[in-house]
Amino acid sequence: MASIVRTLRPVAFRLTARSSPAAARSWRGASASVRAFSVSRAVQEKKYTKDHEWVELSDDKKTGTIGISEYAAHALGDVVYVELPTIPMEVAAGDSIGAVESVKSASDINSPVSCTITAVNDLLEEKPGTINKGPEDESSAGGWVAKIEVSEVGVKDLEGLMSAAEYREFTEE
Known part of the structure; x- marks a missing residue:
């Protein structure tokens, strides 16, 4: 055996x-x-504003994506309408680029950095609830709001924004 x-x-x-x-x-x-x-892509860090928008720049710091945070999407409730920015649109940090309306309230979407809006997420006009499902998702089916080109001023604007950890602390207060 x-x-x-x-x-x-x-x-x-x-x-x-x-x-x-x-x-x-x-x-x-x-x-x-x-x-x-x-095998992994370079770590990119989202930066957040106190108004609950986020921005993530590409490695070259020339292009990026803007959206609203998961915290904001949850606080808004079911989104029923998203007003998207026009293309192209040059904005400074803090300028309104659109709006989001939910069953609870309506809020402006502000640009976190100085930039030029180069593309918008048209899916949000057809299916505004997409923003609730994945507000920080940058894929074609995600809830991002706009693609941007960033100026030197815009890169400097990043210094005044919060990291993910700082934003988490901010929202827990």
Whole structure:
């Protein structure tokens, strides 16, 4: 009769091989070094305003996306109408670029940075509730409001905005 260890060794090898190639080699007695690779895009940080808008710039700091925060979308309730900015539209930080209306209230959407609006999320006119489902989602099905080109002044405007951690603290007060 085979021992339990000998019986489980092939099973343990298969389970270990799936979870860790290095561990699988150790079961075979190999002592080769393991080289790990990581593929990830550069970390981009969203910045937030006290009026609950967010902006995220590309790596080159020349283009970006604007939207309202998840906190704002939740506070507004079911969004029934979104007024989008016109294209192209040059704005300074704090200028109104549109509005959002919900069953509870209506609010302006302000630009977090000085920029030129280059594209808008037309999906929000057809399905304004999209903003509730993913207000910080930048995909084609997300609730972002506008794509922007940022001037040097706009990049400097980022310094006055909150990081995600600072914004979380701000909304918890």
